[in-house]
Amino acid sequence: MSAVEVLRLPLTVDLSGFIALLQRLDVPYRVSEESGEQVLWVPGPQLADQVRGLYQRFPEGDPHFQLADETPRPSPRGSVLDQLKASRLTALVLLLTLAVAALTGLGDNFATIRWLSFQDFQIEGEYLYFTPLAESLAAGQWWRLVTPMLIHFGILHLAMNALWYWELGRRIESRQGGLMLLALTLGFSLVSNGVQYFNSGPSLFGGLSGVLYGLLGHCWVFQRLAPCPAYRLPPGVMAMMLIWLLVCLSGLITALGFGAIANGAHIGGLVAGCATGLLGGAIAKMRR
Template structure:
């Protein structure tokens, strides 16, 4: 790395091997050095600092149980076959990648402003949000959904994309593309509205609320109608619920790792559990 920015500084006795292995698995460029009796983890981009900090808060010992889906490592023909088997999942991820490129991962505020829950104007260093009712009256109904496509930082994008690929293709295979589309839109709407109602005017985005919805859907559906498609790796649900509680406690924000859209996560999870209960009960009744 030609330039390096400090992302973590930890006591020398802290075992970073598991976390470093996780960074390598996700393809995050980094290096670790010893300075003044401490370990320092360096990254080449300032936008990675917050993301690596959040990742460490969530997985300080790495990912020993394989809770995180691994990036695909298949031949080109194998990847193409997988994309053809999961067209809706692939299109959703393509849309997310296009938005990431258009918005420069949140740096292009002019482009971001077209997709946020509320339209905003920039004056100096401040954002002034337009009342939602005015935007909806002007026909900008897409704002209720499009925040789920916005991501701030490429690690934020990578984590959410991996999870959507893992959960989306399961639902598409088990219940079909129309159901996955319906669930994605439903969870996106529920999480965005909840975050707006509880957090007020703010700049927020990401697929996390949708992902908690998909997770809750698979979890409850599988408990009512067990099947291979929705059988998640051991510890995934527990890990995600623990992380949700950690975020709700305010610890992540107190550590200076940025604000978390807690209301979006909770709303997505609740909505997903409800759809999972309905779908699982129906599947169980049909045998």
């Protein structure tokens, strides 16, 4: 069967994501360079029409795309392993979070929590007496600036944050790589923890939610500037998260007895995420 030309594009167009999608779908192809252009070929006109349609929908590829008639893998366990292999950093952060949850007894083991909290503290009766942050940093305890993200208080707190980090983290890891996800995670943790500290003063707080609002803002703004399938969130997700943020800011959750909410961390993470999304999206748009 003779090869059929599918696409003829300038050499400046990045086809790597789309080629990776073709490889995952086991589509035979070849790419050649002719007269300063890159040409994509496939065997047969019918396949060529299908690939053209696929490129119109996913020009950068889509790691989560599956053809309607694509035969599923025989073992669901293999599918999970594939996802874990493709999202190693996301899985590693969640594994570390689960380990800390076990060591801290989901917020009950204060002897362990005090080594990960933003400020060290001592317990006297029913009160916590916090060590000044500057004193801890002078002693070389710089990890305190980011480790509060690993502390969770209760199984529901842990479950919700873990599910959202898995959903958002693997999107960023698939699009921008594990090192970028690690940098964003640590950066958003630093900013959200700092804002929460300056907003509430010495207090015990923790959780991935500040990081999650950062990842959400990053995907949202990046997608608006440089649309890509990986960052295309389901309709209503951003609205729902913003509504939840406003409800928390209103004090209703605390008044209902569900505990204090780290609103400073949420706002700090969201603003930082929108800023990185603006920068990353602008760079991606210029490269195109």
